[in-house]
Amino acid sequence: MADVNRGNRPLSPFMLGRYYRFQITSVTSILTRITGAGLLVGAVLVVWWLIAAATGPEAYAIADAVITSWFGRLVMLGSIWALWYHALAGVRHLIWDMGYMLDLAQAELLGWAVIAGSVILTLLTVLIL
Amino acid sequence: MAFVTDRKRAAGLGAAKTGTMHHWRMMMSSVALVVLVPLFVLTFGRAVGMTHEAALAYYARPFPAIVAALTILVGFDHFRHGIQTAIEDYSGGITRKALIIVMTCLSYGAAAVGLFAIARIAF
DSSP states (O other): OOOOOOSSSOOOTTOOSTTSOOOHHHHHHHHHHHHHHHHHHHHHHHHHHHHHHHHOHHHHHHHHHHHHSHHHHHHHHHHHHHHHHHHHHHHHHHHHHTTOSOSHHHHHHHHHHHHHHHHHHHHHHHHHO | OTTSOHHHHHTTSOOOSOHHHHHHHHHHHHHHHHHHHHHHHHHHHHHTTOOHHHHHHHHHSHHHHHHHHHHHHHHHHHHHHHHHHHHHHHOOHHHHHHHHHHHHHHHHHHHHHHHHHHHHHHO
16 A cells, blocks of 8 residues: 555564574573463373373383483473573463552563573473482 | 445454453463473473483472373463464464464364373372
C-alpha cells in the first residue's frame, strides 16, 4: 500500500542479528520457551526408564545404560539445567502476573537472577546426585 | 457467506473466551511444579543407575512413587498447554491443528505410560 515510512519504524523482535539489539529480558523470555519445549526429550527419557523398570531386567538394563552413558548424562545434565531455568523463569512470570517487579531495572535484574540461579541450582544438583 | 472475508466474520465476536482459563491452568500447574520438580529430581536422580531390584524396591515406596506420578501428571498437562501456546504463536491453519493434536496425544500418551509403569512397580 501507500507506505511512505519504510525506514523509520520500530523493528520486530524476530529481526534477530544486527538489526535487533538483544536485551536480557527478551533473551531470557525466548529461552523459557526453548527450554520448555526441549524438556520433552528429558521427560520422554524418564518415562522410558520407568516403563523399562516395570517391564523387566533386560529392558531396564538397556534404558539405564542409555541414560547413564556419557551421551545420556549430557542429555540429563542439559535437561536438569533446562528444568531449573524453566522453573525459575516460571516463578518470574508468577511474580510479574502478581504485578510486582515490572519496571525495567527490576525486570532486567530478574533476568540475570534466572540465569545465575539456573546455573547454581544445576551445579548443586550435580553435587548432590 | 463465501463473499465475506475472514476478518468480517470475526468482527464483533470478541475473544474465544477460553484464554483466561488457559492462563489460570498454567499458573496453577506451574505453582504445583515448583514444589514437585525439586522433589522429583532428588528422588529420580537417586534411582537412576541402581540395579533393577533396587530400582523396583525404591519405586515401590510411596513417597518416590507418588512424587513421580504427580510430576508426570501435572508436568505433561503443563507441557500440553504450554506447547499449544507456542504452536499457536508460530503456525496456522491445518498445520496448527495437526501439531496441537499430535502434541496433545504425545502428552497424554507419555503420561499414561509413566503412570502405568509406576502403578505396575507399586502393586
